[in-house]
Amino acid sequence: MLKFSYLAMLIFTVFGSFWLELVLKTRVMKRAKRAALSILPIAPLYLIWDAYAISQGHWHFDPAQILGIFGPFKIPLEEFLFFLVVPLAAILTLEGVRSVKKHWPVGDEE
């Protein structure tokens, strides 16, 4: 079970944010193209940072607490998932706030 330690944090984040899609009808998942266009230019910058930090030893991961699947530059799979799950949670939260505060300007209104 220990190897799911990092993954558990990601699952927590998914459950902590994706209910907004159902309860507040944020419809972020229905707008997958817009979400992908938002995440794809940004996430790689952070993964480059991650790769650099790993190579320089700024941080490292307990091999016993991750799945042990690695992408390029020794970046654990969980880190790739982090930069998918966390940005989606950020977008869901923004849209969740908007669903409650309908009069607040966001900047994408017509």
Next chain:
Amino acid sequence: MIYTDIALASVLAAVLFDLFGIRTSLLTKSVFWTSYAIILPFQLITNWWLTSRNIVMYNPDAIIGRRLAGAPIEDLLFGFSLILAIQGMWVYWGRIGIQRKK
């Protein structure tokens, strides 16, 4: 460059990106600060999980050493820049008409 330098640079970049790059000006909007205020406690909880259990470990030479809820203070800068950049992009695409409506 250590974690502190890069984290500060990421915040500066995200702020400039929001205000002068894509001009979304989320930093001036209640919707941004409210969503950030909601996200922040969750970041502290998940950071605490990752750091207190030593799932992620930091080189003491790469951080200034101040910690909050177990995690290096730099993590707050990292989280802030990531959220601002991602939400900015989301608003940007909506503004130019990409899947603007629900």
